[in-house]
Amino acid sequence: MNIAICDDESRIREGIKSVLKEAFPNACLRDFSSGQKLLEAAGHEYMPDIVLLDIAMDGMDGMETARRLRELSDMLLIFVTGVKEQVFQAFDVGAFHYLLKPVEKAKLISVVSKAIAEVEKNKMQPNIMQHKSMLVKAADGYRRVNIEDILYAESDGRKVILHMKQEILEFYDRMEELEKRLGAGFYRCHRGYIVSLSEIRGYDSTSIVLSNGDRIYLAKRKYGEFVKIYCNFLQEPI
Numbered sequence: 001m002n003i004a005i006c007d008d009e010s011r012i013r014e015g016i017k018s019v020l021k022e023a024f025p026n027a028c029l030r031d032f033s034s035g036q037k038l039l040e041a042a043g044h045e046y047m048p049d050i051v052l053l054d055i056a057m058d059g060m061d062g063m064e065t066a067r068r069l070r071e072l073s074d075m076l077l078i079f080v081t082g083v084k085e086q087v088f089q090a091f092d093v094g095a096f097h098y099l100l101k102p103v104e105k106a107k108l109i110s111v112v113s114k115a116i117a118e119v120e121k122n123k124m125q126p127n128i129m130q131h132k133s134m135l136v137k138a139a140d141g142y143r144r145v146n147i148e149d150i151l152y153a154e155s156d157g158r159k160v161i162l163h164m165k166q167e168i169l170e171f172y173d174r175m176e177e178l179e180k181r182l183g184a185g186f187y188r189c190h191r192g193y194i195v196s197l198s199e200i201r202g203y204d205s206t207s208i209v210l211s212n213g214d215r216i217y218l219a220k221r222k223y224g225e226f227v228k229i230y231c232n233f234l235q236e237p238i
Helices: 010-023 035-042 062-070 084-092 105-124 175-182 220-235
Strands: 002-006 028-032 050-053 076-081 097-100 133-138 141-146 150-156 159-164 168-172 186-190 193-196 200-203 207-210 215-217
Touching (some): 002 010, 002 035, 010 028, 028 035, 035 062, 050 062, 062 076, 076 105, 084 097, 097 105, 186 220, 193 207, 200 220
Parallel strands (some): 002 050, 076 097
Antiparallel strands (some): 133 141, 150 193, 186 193, 200 207, 207 215
């Protein structure tokens, strides 16, 4: 269980770390003095399951840090802060809980214990019962999207248009980042399109037909690679 503590006050970080180390000896604890340092680690060699995050920090504040973390993972966010006025914003980024400083030891342990139980419950669910999903920041706030509902993604300047079985969703993202998040089962068939291999119903040398009848571009230079990948996909057991 990876638990990150992010606060620009070393005294606060050490206090929280000491309490959690005693209460949860098997947890892997790491502390960060800024949102920038936490994001740098999360983007490369470290991904926390739970983050305890201050809001009022020098440099990048906790809310902006939380928004960027949300683009990387569905980790549980617990705000530990003295800024009570931003409690509603905390839940806009899907916060698990909001604790006001100074935090009582028993309350901190109780909230983190519930967060650990939630993470473990999610990990223990059988794969057949899980719907792989991702969070995206749409116009109406953060949305959880089931990846199996995606037909294809289309680039529109700085925006991504996500074509799904029941709706179309627009949000700001880079196609390169979205491609990484979607992972196996999707193919970047053109610089402006990422397609779900399971939703393909036909193709030729320049285009791909989706299950809803939409036709999207297939780059000529990618045709050979696409055919190989799609044929391998079709041979995989369902």
